[in-house]
Each structure stands twice: as structure tokens, then as C-alpha cells.
Amino acid sequence: MINLAGRDILHGWGKFVFTGVGLGLLIGVTLSMAGIYRGLVDDGQALLGIGGADLWVVQRDTLGPYAEPSNVRDDAYRALLGVRGVAEAGNVTYLTMQVQHQGGDVRVMLVGFEPGHPGEPGNLVAGRPITRSHYEAIADERTGFRLDERIRIRRHEYTVVGLTRRTVSSGGDPMLFVPLQDAQEVQFLKDNDALVNERARTAANPAFNRPGVPGLLEAVQASQASSRTVNVVMLRLAPYTDETVVAREIRRWKHLEAYTRADMEEILIAKLIATSAKQIFMFLVILSVVSAAIVAFIIYTMTLNKVREIAVLKLIGARNRTIAGMILQQGLGLGAIGFIVGKTAATLWAPIFPKYVLLLPGDAVLGAALVMAICALASIVAIRAALRIDPAAAIGG
Amino acid sequence: MHPAIEISGLTKRYGEGDAAVDALKGVDMIVQPGEVVGLIGPSGSGKSTLLKCLGAVIEPTAGRMALAGEAIYDHGWKVADLRALRRDRIGFVFQAPYLIPFLDVTDNVALLPMLAGMPNGKARDRARQMLAALDVGHRAQAQVAQLSGGEQQRVAIARALVNQPPIILADEPTAPLDSERALTVIRILNEMAQRFGTAIIVVTHDEKIIPTFRRIYHIRDGRTYEEAGEARAA
Known part of the structure; x- marks a missing residue:
């Protein structure tokens, strides 16, 4: 059986590729947002590794x-x-x-x-x-x-x-x-003016400026500077050594707070960058929804442009799954082009970002799976529209 | 031998109650294998409805319809059965060729046997043979947009014939063509009917091709009236 989706894509490849590139740039932004989040986490972990502390x-x-x-x-x-x-x-x-x-x-x-x-x-x-x-x-x-x-x-x-x-x-x-x-x-x-001012204030204080105690004023002023x-x-x-035991000892006897590496990771990732992470997650969700809407709209428009062809296909005996498969493959094709363009774009522009953007292979794989899933879901609207096309539409009257 | 098409008392009602419209009011028709029959009628007379019933696209409200002796709709036909019927036993030629623009000429024709499960290579071979029979074999590798109107209609006829169906339904196939090309298309349909024993119903308004039919069914207000060739000659 002919791959109808592939033939349609090749027939109008320019439109398809440009649409894919546009979608790809959006996916690139989405991947970059994920990379920024990963970069925040990695910065935090790198920060903990800098001093070699336990x-x-x-x-x-x-x-x-x-x-x-x-x-x-x-x-x-x-x-x-x-x-x-x-x-x-x-x-x-x-x-x-x-x-x-x-x-x-x-x-x-x-x-x-x-x-x-x-x-x-x-x-x-x-x-x-x-x-x-x-x-x-x-x-x-x-x-x-x-x-x-x-x-x-x-x-x-x-x-x-x-x-x-x-x-x-x-x-x-x-x-x-x-x-x-x-x-x-x-x-x-302090700066010079503040120091002069502080010295004058201290010298004016009779508690510190006591002629009977030589050197007191100078000692106080030195301690302030x-x-x-x-x-x-x-x-x-x-x-x-069990770091948790040492941390507990320090808390108990030294009246100080002691954090292990796990504690610090918790503070840095769960507390310090939590708001940023939520912000980025919201962007990710919005971008995913926008991407899905764009894919759905593009696939739907492409399908409506082929109403007559689909009616003819149904009239001459094409199964619903043949038509649905054609639309689904086009959606997935668009997603594949979009993902390749997006991944390439994100990789190219990541070094330009002022903050560290960490693009993990695992995230790329997950991103690819999500893009394909979104494209498949977005194709459903167009598939439903295509399956509603009456084969009788191919016959006049 | 059974007639290729045999319908009697066929009715089709759209809507219900006061809004109901009877598009067909007891149509009778018989078409033998290898026969090319004209179906003529004014707009709104029920031509398209009859064609859709014959094409297993819409179910008639009442009456009997048999293709090659097999009654259609009598035994709770399912959508898949009707789809297979259209694919294997009915060929369609439309007013415009309605070729698939993203397939080349060969694949436009080969698509039908492929849909029926034939391997691609064999389907393409059969498509090329059919294109050659219709004198467009030299355009087999061309894209649809590169063909003239007449060539496109020949390819559409080749697509309708490629599965060698016993019936072809042609809906105003000569409407966009000039006289010479219109007559050529009718000549081709007649040749194919003779060659493959296909029964062909041609719906038309085209005055220049009407004299070519040996038998004509007029349809008016949802009813058909047969006019034999002898009667027309008189």
C-alpha cells in the first residue's frame, strides 16, 4: 500500500517543512526552558561541590x-x-x-x-x-x-x-x-566617611573615651574597623564518618546549625529554586498546550484542504484506518520535523544564554516522546473531521 | 445471466414528518452487462440521489436493488460490506476527475487494487496496462497537475476500470470537456463496456453526447421513464 501521508508531505514539502520549522522553534524554546531548569539544579549541585565540604x-x-x-x-x-x-x-x-x-x-x-x-x-x-x-x-x-x-x-x-x-x-x-x-x-x-563618623561618635562617648584608661578608645575603634x-x-x-551524627553533635553542643550535603541539596533545590522551577514548569505547560494547539490547527487545516480527496478515497473503498493513519502520520511527521529543528535550535542557542542551560539526553528523549504524543493527540481532531466526511460528497448534487 | 443492475420500486425519503422530501418515488431500472445507459434529468430530479443509492453511499428508504443478481441492503449490510462493494464492484467517474493530487498518474490508478490488498508492484503493472488501454500510458509517471483536462478524465476512467468492476457510475463525466473530447470519453466508455462487459450508467445534461446512448432513462420528480433508442430515432 502506498504511504499516502508521505506522498502528501513530499507533494507539498515546502509548506510542510516551513510549518515544521515554525513548530520546531517553539519546541526549541520548550526544550530550552527544561534546560534552564536543569541548569538551575546543576548549578546548585555544582555549588555544593566547589568547596569539597561534607x-x-x-x-x-x-x-x-x-x-x-x-x-x-x-x-x-x-x-x-x-x-x-x-x-x-x-x-x-x-x-x-x-x-x-x-x-x-x-x-x-x-x-x-x-x-x-x-x-x-x-x-x-x-x-x-x-x-x-x-x-x-x-x-x-x-x-x-x-x-x-x-x-x-x-x-x-x-x-x-x-x-x-x-x-x-x-x-x-x-x-x-x-x-x-x-x-x-x-x-x-565600612567606607572612609563611615569610619571617620564612627570614630568621632565613639570618641564622643565618655564610656569609651576615658582619659584614665589609656588605649581603651583605640582598642574600641580598632574592633569596630x-x-x-x-x-x-x-x-x-x-x-x-557518619555525617548525620557529626551534624547532630554540632547542633547539640555548639549551638550552630549543621547541614549535610543532602540537607543542602534539599535547601537549594526544594527551597531556593522551587519558585523558579514552578515558574519554568508553568511555561513548559503553556508552551506544550500552545504547541498542541498549533499542531492541531495545522493538521486540521491540512485535512480540511483535502475534503474532496478524502471523500473520493472513502468512496472508492479506503478504510477509515487508512485515512486516519494518513492524518496521524502527517501529525507525527510534523512533530518529528519540529523536534529535530527544536533540538538543533536549543543546542545551538544554549551557549548564548546568560545562565547555564543543561540539555540532558534523557530530557530530549522524553521531549521527543511528549512531542509525538501531543502530535498524535492533536491529530485526533482532524481525524474525527476526516471520518465525518461523507463519501457522497464526491458525487455531485 | 442476471442484469448488472436491477432496481425496482426504489424510494428515498430525506427528513421526517412535514419536512420529509421524497427524492426518489419508486424508480425502476435494468441495465445489462456491457450496456452504456444515459440518465438524464433536470436539476433536483433525483439523479444524484439515484447515483448515490446505486453507489452504495446512501441507503434507499424502500425498494429493491440488486447488483449482478445479489440484493443489496437486504441482509443488514454493514459499512465495511458497502465499502468493499464500492471498492470491488463499482467504479466511479466524476464530473471533475478528482484525482489525488499528491500521487502520480500510475499510483492514482493503482490505488484501488492496492486498497483491495493487491501487492504494490502488481497493482502498478495493472494500472499501467489500463492507462495504456486508454491511450495515456505515456503519461504514467506524470504528476496530475501536468495533465490536460482530457488526460485527467481518461486517468479517472482508468481508475474506475482498474479493478474491472461490473458497474461504472459516471456523474456528468463530459461536463468540463469540449465536444471532441466529450465524444472521445463516451467512445472510450463504450469500448470499455464492450471489452470488459461493464454496465455503465452515465448521468448527463450534455446534449452532444445524448444521441450516442442506445438507451436512456429520464428521471423527473423522482421517477424514471425509459426511452429506447428506436423510440428516440423515431
Whole structure:
């Protein structure tokens, strides 16, 4: 038996292909939306992998450091090192800020860490780790910074000594790693006017400015100009240590909150990006409905354009399933062209997106199945219309 | 030998109650194998309704209809039975050729035997033979849009004949053609009727082809009146 659908497609291939391309671009947007969601999740998981931590210790009753602000004393790590099973501890700060670069500015997440401790970025794609205590930086390559480039952060200039890849915040901002003390200064140090004002206020306070106690005023002022706070203490545990037990110990005895990797994934994915995920899901649903409506309309129109041919086919003895099969195959053909175009388009334009777009093969397979299912469903309207065509319509009168 | 078509007292009513319209009011007709019969009547006389009943497209309200001695509709015929009847035992030629535009000439003709389950290669061979018999064999590979009106109508006739049905129903097959081509089409139908023993009913308004029929049925107000060739000659 002749493949009627294939012949019809070949006969009007231009119209069919252009329609498929249009549908494909819509499918491409749908796949990209799914890719953006996957990218959000992957960014979150990549974020947890950056410092090589097993436990994140943050301010009590907070979901810090990524989902909520968290302040922890920077000497808390000493006490944490005393907990059984803790092998290493490292203070880390986070601050999202704009950094001047080549006449514009780049939004980065500034990460302060202690070289050689948890929190240090792992595999560098270029350059070397930070070896000095100050004014060296490691940048994610998406910042656009180059090796040996000098960048200005607040009052100081930093030299980019290393580059990383896929080190981004949960919001997708590329990370810029600097030594902890520099990051604390950037995060907590006040500007000059504020410092002068604070000193004057302190000097005017008789409780601190006591002539009988030399050095008191200077000590108070020095304490106001320095920061002893970090956002998180990252812990690396000894091998074969149960992280949940250590986390429970820390919560009980250190009056801090401790999160395992599973806890952090829950916070990042279920809480931090939950709203974004719902937003994207809504877009996916709407785009799927729009795609289905477009396919249904196209197939329906194509079918109505063939009323006379279908009537003749029925009159000369074509079975309903032959006609239904022709329409269904055209719907599926349109879906196949649309999916190929959409997948290609999504793959090509994914790198242009400012945020990471992760197109998983599994999602592509699922997408293909959904597109085919939608096209099959969308064909039903046209099939019903075709089956209602009276073969008598081929005979005049 | 049974007549190819034998109908008696055939009626068809559309609608019910006060809105009911009797399109056919007891039509009688007999057509023998190999005979080409004209069916003539004004608009609204019931020609198309009769053709649809004969074509197993609509079921008559009452009366008897037999094709080659087999009564149709008498034994609770199902849709599939009627479809098979149309496919295997009735050929249709329409006012316009109504060829499938996305199939080439050969496949337009081969489609019928394919629908009947014949393998593609064999169906195409048979289609080419039929196209050659109708003098359009040289256009077998052409697309429908590349054919002239006359060639398209020949292909339509080839499609109607390819399964060698005992009956062909032709609904104003010469309407879009000039006199020469119209007469050619009628000549071809006559040749095919002689060659394959096919009974052909030609519905027409076309004055130039009416004299070619040996027998004519006039239909008026849902009733048929036979006019024999001798009577017309007189």
C-alpha cells in the first residue's frame, strides 16, 4: 500500500517543512526552558561541590549560607575541629557584587576562603591556586576575566592567578575567589566617611573615651574597623564518618546549625529554586498546550484542504484506518520535523544564554516522546473531521 | 445471466414528518452487462440521489436493488460490506476527475487494487496496462497537475476500470470537456463496456453526447421513464 501521508508531505514539502520549522522553534524554546531548569539544579549541585565540604555549619536557625544570610564567628572553626570525626575546617564568606571590568561591570559572587582548607576551589582550568595572603584572585571563566589581569574590588587591585569553570552561585553569577581576610574586608569594612563618623561618635562617648584608661578608645575603634565574622564554616570529615551524627553533635553542643550535603541539596533545590522551577514548569505547560494547539490547527487545516480527496478515497473503498493513519502520520511527521529543528535550535542557542542551560539526553528523549504524543493527540481532531466526511460528497448534487 | 443492475420500486425519503422530501418515488431500472445507459434529468430530479443509492453511499428508504443478481441492503449490510462493494464492484467517474493530487498518474490508478490488498508492484503493472488501454500510458509517471483536462478524465476512467468492476457510475463525466473530447470519453466508455462487459450508467445534461446512448432513462420528480433508442430515432 502506498504511504499516502508521505506522498502528501513530499507533494507539498515546502509548506510542510516551513510549518515544521515554525513548530520546531517553539519546541526549541520548550526544550530550552527544561534546560534552564536543569541548569538551575546543576548549578546548585555544582555549588555544593566547589568547596569539597561534607558539612556546612551556619548560624543557628538559618538556612544559610545560600538561601538565607548567616553569620558565624570566624573562630568557631576551632571548636568545630574538636568534634569527633571532623578532619578539616575552613571559613568561607559570600557576597554578590558588581566588579568593574573593561569599562563595564560584571556581577560576581565574591567568595572568601582560606587556601588549603575546605572552601578552596578545586580543579582549575588555567593558572595556579592562590599562594599569597592578599590581592590574588581566582575567577570563573564566565566572568570574562583573563589570567594575570588586574581587577579592582573596592579599594584594592587583585591579580587573577587562576581560572575555574562551572563555579557559579545558585543565581548563576560566576564566582570570584579571594583570600578570606580580603573578602571579609570587602564584605564588612565600612567606607572612609563611615569610619571617620564612627570614630568621632565613639570618641564622643565618655564610656569609651576615658582619659584614665589609656588605649581603651583605640582598642574600641580598632574592633569596630575589623570583622570577625564569616558566613559558613565548611567541614571535611574523616573517612567512614557518619555525617548525620557529626551534624547532630554540632547542633547539640555548639549551638550552630549543621547541614549535610543532602540537607543542602534539599535547601537549594526544594527551597531556593522551587519558585523558579514552578515558574519554568508553568511555561513548559503553556508552551506544550500552545504547541498542541498549533499542531492541531495545522493538521486540521491540512485535512480540511483535502475534503474532496478524502471523500473520493472513502468512496472508492479506503478504510477509515487508512485515512486516519494518513492524518496521524502527517501529525507525527510534523512533530518529528519540529523536534529535530527544536533540538538543533536549543543546542545551538544554549551557549548564548546568560545562565547555564543543561540539555540532558534523557530530557530530549522524553521531549521527543511528549512531542509525538501531543502530535498524535492533536491529530485526533482532524481525524474525527476526516471520518465525518461523507463519501457522497464526491458525487455531485 | 442476471442484469448488472436491477432496481425496482426504489424510494428515498430525506427528513421526517412535514419536512420529509421524497427524492426518489419508486424508480425502476435494468441495465445489462456491457450496456452504456444515459440518465438524464433536470436539476433536483433525483439523479444524484439515484447515483448515490446505486453507489452504495446512501441507503434507499424502500425498494429493491440488486447488483449482478445479489440484493443489496437486504441482509443488514454493514459499512465495511458497502465499502468493499464500492471498492470491488463499482467504479466511479466524476464530473471533475478528482484525482489525488499528491500521487502520480500510475499510483492514482493503482490505488484501488492496492486498497483491495493487491501487492504494490502488481497493482502498478495493472494500472499501467489500463492507462495504456486508454491511450495515456505515456503519461504514467506524470504528476496530475501536468495533465490536460482530457488526460485527467481518461486517468479517472482508468481508475474506475482498474479493478474491472461490473458497474461504472459516471456523474456528468463530459461536463468540463469540449465536444471532441466529450465524444472521445463516451467512445472510450463504450469500448470499455464492450471489452470488459461493464454496465455503465452515465448521468448527463450534455446534449452532444445524448444521441450516442442506445438507451436512456429520464428521471423527473423522482421517477424514471425509459426511452429506447428506436423510440428516440423515431
